[in-house]
Amino acid sequence: MSLHFVEFELNGCQIDGMVEARRTLLDFLRCDVGCTGPHAGCEHGVCGACTVLVEGQAVRSCLMLAVQANGKTVETVEGLSGGPKELHPIQQLFREEFALQCGFCTPGFLMTLVALDRSEPRPNAAEMREALSGHLCRCTGYQGVLRVIDRLTEDRK
Amino acid sequence: MKPFALDHAASPDAALAALGKGATAIAGGTNLIDLMKLQIATPERLVSIRRTGLDRIAPDGDGLRIGALVTNADCAADPRVRQDWPLLSQAILAGASPQLRNRATTGGNLCQRTRCGYFYDTTQACNKREAGSGCAARDGFNRIHAVLGTSDACIATYPGDMAVALLALDAVVLTQGPYGPRQIPLAMFHREPGDDPTRDNVLQPGELITAVRLPAPTGGRQIYRKVRDRASYAFALVSVAVDLTMEEGRIARCALAFGSLGTVPWRDPAVEEVLIGQEPSPALFARAAEVLLHHARGFGANDFKIPLAARALAATLAQATKV
Secondary structure (H helix, E strand, C coil): CCEEEEEEEECCEEEEEEEECCCEHHHHHHHHHCCCCCCCCCCCCCCCCCEEEECCEEEEHHHCEHHHHCCCEEECHHHCCCCCCCCCHHHHHHHHCCCCCCCCCHHHHHHHHHHHHHCCCCCCHHHHHHHHHHCCCCCCCHHHHHHHHHHHCHHHC | CCCCEEEECCCHHHHHHHHHCCCEEECCCCCHHHHHHCCCCCCCEEEECCCCCCCCEEEECCEEEEECCCEHHHHHHCHHHHHHCHHHHHHHHCCCCHHHHCCCEHHHHHCCCCCCHHHHCCCCCECCCCCCCCECCCCCCCCCCCCECCCCCCCCCCCCCHHHHHHHCCCEEEEECCCCCEEEEHHHHECCCCCCCCCCECCCCCCEEEEEEECCCCCCEEEEEEECCCCCCCCCCEEEEEEEEEECCEEEEEEEEEECCECCCECCHHHHHHHCCCCCCHHHHHHHHHHHHCCCCCCCCCCCHHHHHHHHHHHHHHHHHCC
């Protein structure tokens, strides 16, 4: 068995651990760190529920090895708001627009939208919709998410 | 996933040394990790090549050299690519999802494996996964399968988009290996299955893709048209890449490549010869489709791809030749 030391910045905190090479970043976050915001959906890179930000870019944590995150910056849904009673502005929009039903896919949607909203130049509504094609919602609650995009891009119309 | 050993290569030479000892290269891992989870790929030793410095896009004479580790997202967004080789940018953005494109690399994309359902199902016969086990797709669910370049052993498509654009753009794959550097034209990179479908491409053991070179821009009109079951985030049923120049109402120059139609990214010079020097017309486009699909053969559920390819070709050519 090949064990590797990994350390990276997770939501602003430095974390480390010993992992097997075959440990995915998703399993490391959920099972070893206890950071269960990224969800294990299809585990084949299709559904988007496991999406996290690595170096600010939205990626599938189920198709990435934990060792590949060594030395990087990782963000999950847990790091979006300032505290347990607060919501990130995009989370607030999800709440106001009822942009979720069961919520299983929501952390993935949020991480992709947060990355897009930070990027320069800021994408327009069509580009945001395209980026969300990588997220599947079994409740088919897409209309609320599209209303969130409309509100996020209101100033860019 | 089966356990495996992992090393990080800090240079192309270090990567080559590891490959020479039987390691498998991992870059973005978006295809390989999935194959390893399903135990279709079971490497005992991986070498990560992400820190080999092969992640730059640089001018190369009048052309462009795209490092093997450049991500699909970075390649598609590169201002030079968007300006002079828009076909490549369009094709990349038509494939996968943004989250995958942020990880997937240029070299890895070229080496991605088929999405044939029987290849992925280890309880089924598949000559590509296990030589000599048979092909469950021929008489099975073969709606997504190839109609050109098939063999008795295999009818799986090469599924990607990027390579189709690179083929139309006359790109060259640059490699390093135990026998020195090689320059492999894209048209010679992927292998038709023949009687050995296990090898998708001509890379030798121990050989590493270092870059893809684009020749000087043609200045032609470039269009990537992808027909699929839904508007985004799906593999192609048929795709058409065209780079075409009109002069005085006639097609002066034309490069055409097709995706998900053949077992490899498909280009047929005879199709281009039909078109060059001619005035565009529906009859001409139909003649080109006849030449392209003359040897096409469906296997039942994928018969529709033959007329679909003819229509996709006609629509793409109509758009590319419109004044």
